[in-house]
Amino acid sequence: MSETRAILEDTCAKLFARFEEPAVLRRVEETGDCAEVWAAVAEQGLDQIFSGGSDDPWRDACVVLKACGRHVLPAPLAETLMAGAVLGEAAPEGPLTLAAPAQSELTVGHDGNLTGRLDRVAWGGAARHVVAEAVGRAVVLPVSSARLHTDRTISREPRDTLLFIDAKPVGSAPRDGQPTAIGALMRAAQMAGCIEAVLAMTVQYARDRQQFGKPIGSFQAIQHQLAILGGHAAAASRVVDAAFDRIAATNASPEVLLNEAAFTKIRCGEAAGVAASIAHQTHGAIGFTDEHRLHYFTRRLWSWRSEFGSEAHWSAILGRQVAATGADAYWPMVTAAG
């Protein structure tokens, strides 16, 4: 990692740690009010990565997205960044969010205004603007012009429904940004960071917790489970880092975005399931309580895993593409993917 990105990671770690306390997480989960967190993040300019705040926005975004997951940051910074990735210079002031095209239904009137609904929008009520798909373009709508139904997912992050009637878009961008792929990459990167945190937390617990007169981490049965978790953590992190590298190197070509979304969402989603399972088994009953902080991480892993296309969704897309390309082109495809 370059020195500037190491500094960026350190900045995120110090800043996000303030909001990683269960008291803060619980308050934001209960109220949906992330204003204080957002203000601190915006003050550091972390929301500006795709709006001129970085010379290498994809690689920098990767660092920040993983940090958002690692510290379960209770604010729509990941969503703001990736909405920025879709819109580029056209991005308005944040916080922003990104509607999943599969959960969007917007129709256009003759005047260009939009009517319809966006379902399960992450942090919908907290965002100033939402990026959605309409008539083959990415459009920007002010959340203030929507009727809002608040809802939660098991992450207890807001997943709101926004109803628009004859709403005027305040901006738009070409759709090659591929909103579903960009959303998938966002959740994959968050999962990779979150799994790292779950691994560290679980290793620490196994070293501290004593049973039968010694730390449970000294038992081979526990060690091997944590080794499996370690392997998944390493795989998730590597596939995500390489994906953002590759996207940066190809100027975010639509084809690369789609492939990398598939590789990362499939691999990180599977890793998330294993990581949550081993972490809970190792933590025992205390890890299943509301009091323990583990669930702030595992509930997000389960939720993120399903968003912007499940593993099955992306595996089917990738698998059909592989089958259509044919057996003899398979290995060249793998090496070309880098």
Add this chain to the structure above:
Amino acid sequence: MGAFRFDAVEIPPDAERLRGEVRAFLAEEMPNYPAHVRAGSWMRLEPEFSRKLAAKGWVGMAWSKAYGGHERSFLERYVVMEELLSAGAPVGAHWIADRQSAPTLLKFGTEAQKQDIVPRIARGEAFFCIGMSEPDSGSDLAATRARAEKTAMGWRLNGTKLWTTGAHIAHYMIGLFRTSTESKHGGLTQFLIPMKTPGLTVRPIRDLTGEAHFNECAFVDVELPPDAVVGGEGQGWGQVTAELAFERSGPERFLSSMRLIVEMIRAIGPDPDSRQAVAIGRLTAHLVTLRRMSLSVAGMLARGEDPALEAAVVKDVGAVFEQDIPGIAANLLDAEPSMDAAKTYERVLAELTMLAPSFSLRGGTREILRGIIARGLGLR
């Protein structure tokens, strides 16, 4: 951040050009290799094929020219290795010498050993086997009992080495022998042993595939000169640990079932049902990820760093992936493994179904690797 180091690696353009050369060579040299033969890859020993690769400069790629090497980069070597393996080239004859025996000699050997033997390895003329495991010393390698005693003439070796891949065609073994019983780890020494030395007998062991990939090597009063020691007397444990990093770090640790994936895609055809599409997509994401991890390890080797921990991670995750594939392949096409070579898919399925158990045994068992990873996580 994180418990492991998997850094970005970029394959240089030179290495990508080399990839094209290797593909062209393989298309020329192995057009008629049946898929089930390709499935064996580095388990298949064809000295003639190895010599052709050596003539292309693809053995000893990263070694000094002073010892017959070609001074190419580790990443160029990686590209050649992965192309050979993914095509199922029969690279077994020189594989061990190229991967770990020559690097061990270059690192720890005497000048005479290096000058005498390493150039012959690079020419594809000297093949090696590894004498580590024994009847009572498998994962517990430091329990090695085969012993070497000092004599007036040099050394006298007695004992048995087991599961010795390729011993029946190898010219040399680098073997681990006990030279002192005072310390379990400190009393071990590596020896360079010509396989023709009197007193050394090689007995092939048929495995469950019906073929003999590995052997038992019995040593009865095998006399070696004083300069047969590789590295330091009593330094064997440390040297073997370094050697295992080479043994575990390569692309052979996740490409073993490659032929079955390819034949599965061929058998399914261009219009998969949704179950097949999902399975192929999932395997592809895993394969791409493993390759990216494996390349990171190659990058560490290239920078002279010690990738022992990361190599253990890739080998463990890779073996789980390779071993899952035969079961998935059988289910996706409702196929029954067959030994009938005319049934390409079923024959490859049979080959890899039978080979799969070895993937998490050879080069360090799953249990040993997970122990290494646990230590890396701070649990030991």
